[in-house]
Amino acid sequence: MTRHLTPLHLAQPTISPAPPPAGHIALYPGPDDTLRHQTPAGHETRISPATRTVLPQDHLHTDTGWWRPVPGLDTPAQPGLYRLTLSADITANLGGSTNLRLDGPPAAFGSFAAFGTQEDGPWHIGLNGYHWLDDLADTIRSPHRSAAADGLVLITAPGTITVEAGLAGLxxxxxxxxxxxxxxxxxxxxxxxxxxxxxxxxxxxxxxxxxxxxxxxxxxxxxxxxxxxxxxxxxxxxxxxxxxxxxxxxxxxxxxxxxxxxxxxxxxxxxxxxxxxxxxxxxxxxxxxxxxxxxxxxxxxxxxxxxxxxxxxxxxxxxxxxxxxxxxxxxxx
The missing domain is CATH 2.60.120.260 (Galactose-binding domain-like)
Incomplete structure (x- = not known):
């Protein structure tokens, strides 16, 4: 299931409005169908729509020792600079190890991090120099964990971003x-x-x-x-x-x-x-x-x-x- 979060379609002004008074901001629709944000100093930025793909039903992975794609958890991407966020809730057999990674089109990565919780408390890993198919976290041995990854990615060619789950035992x-x-x-x-x-x-x-x-x-x-x-x-x-x-x-x-x-x-x-x-x-x-x-x-x-x-x-x-x-x-x- 894919949800597109988009701004309301409002009448587009032919010119940018005057900067707002101190202590205020101005929000208005731009010509490219994005929401614009203007500060009292006259600085203008775009508030762009995000695409969120939500896993519609539980995905069970039983191929011990292998990475497998997570069906339904992928999103198309065009060239551009993006903030990429993955949020996952996972259960696994006691004593097993789980992991996550991303794959996608040609890209360069900025700062990236993985973080989450498991039975022995929260964890955080900075992933400097992240590349597609790098592990997003060290193997986590916990029956129930929540995990997330977040960072900047510059995509240079059209493609699809996919999520893969890894399962291992001792x-x-x-x-x-x-x-x-x-x-x-x-x-x-x-x-x-x-x-x-x-x-x-x-x-x-x-x-x-x-x-x-x-x-x-x-x-x-x-x-x-x-x-x-x-x-x-x-x-x-x-x-x-x-x-x-x-x-x-x-x-x-x-x-x-x-x-x-x-x-x-x-x-x-x-x-x-x-x-x-x-x-x-x-x-x-x-x-x-x-x-x-x-x-x-x-x-x-x-x-x-x-x-x-x-x-x-x-x-x-x-x-x-x-x-x-x-x-x-x-x-x-």
Whole structure:
């Protein structure tokens, strides 16, 4: 739906009126069908009509990992200088990431900014040197957010300005080649840059058990029901291990475990094997817990060693919804 905000069609004076007295302004129709504004000093400006395109109904985006156009949220533009404003109201799955960007005809940009609100408060980003298809905001992980962008654009050729929505889920890969990992540890020490053996590249993570208890690397992430996840890791035990593990556990808002997925089995001596779990977060899920390492079993003891490499933890589905009433506005300057 496109709304054209235009002035009333009034009789056009043949000459500009005299400047108004101090403390007043004069408004009158110009010959180009724009509303003119004159100050007591005789300065004259044009008040130009704006074009606002409003999203008529919710738009659902489910192609995780891709940018997709938002149908119905685009506006034609002729060459000229404009103030461009985008306002969007978005909901998304818990733990997912959303983003917005604009595309359009050849143009140069002045100052541009993105701002909005989400669950942890307001945010603002100055976008100096903005270009079409640049991200309008860093990825925002919030189930509900309001976002806007505003700035000047000089359009140099006719075309259409469109809005694209980006959807992403967590996609974390650890090959240990940079000697770093974001996982926490329980019951183990980790050398994140071991060169003893590697499944791919030159390095792997070396887990060494503290005692006879489990020895794992782990992490948490917010997520919601119906989101698909996969966790995989390549494991290597020089002398074998009775129970290598890759597991996902689902928890509710109260921190109670709902269920879990586990790939627990022996790791043969001096052989790389892949452990993997794939599944969908069940109803009531608010958070997930992932772990990789050694579980307690006969033969596991302090000093047990397990090498970990090429870990992949990612969401394979998700959704974001741009709500009806979001709008794109183009105002001539």
């Amino acid at each position: 996609n974390q890969s650890d090959d240990f080649e940079d000697g770093d990992t974001g996982y926490a540890l329980d019951g183990a020490d980790l050398d994140p840059a071991s060169t003893d053996v590697a499944h791919g590249g030159d390095q792997s993570g070396k887990l060494t058990a503290h005692a006879g208890d489990r020895a794992i690397m782990y992490d948490w992430w917010p997520t919601g029901p119906g989101i698909d996840w996969t966790l995989s890791a390549w494991l290597y035990a020089p002398t074998g291990h009775p129970k290598g593990s890759a597991a996902i556990s689902w928890y509710d808002d109260d921190g109670q475990k709902i269920s879990d997925l586990r790939d627990e089995r022996p790791v043969p001596a001096a052989t790389w094997v892949q452990h993997q779990v794939t599944g969908t977060a069940p109803p009531g899920t608010a958070e997930m817990y992932v772990q990789i390492g050694m579980e307690t079993a006969a033969g596991h003891a302090a000093g047990s060693v397990l090498y970990v490499d090429d870990v992949v933890w990612r969401a394979t589905s998700g959704w974001m919804r741009m709500l009806a009433g979001s709008f794109l506005q183009l105002t001539p300057v």
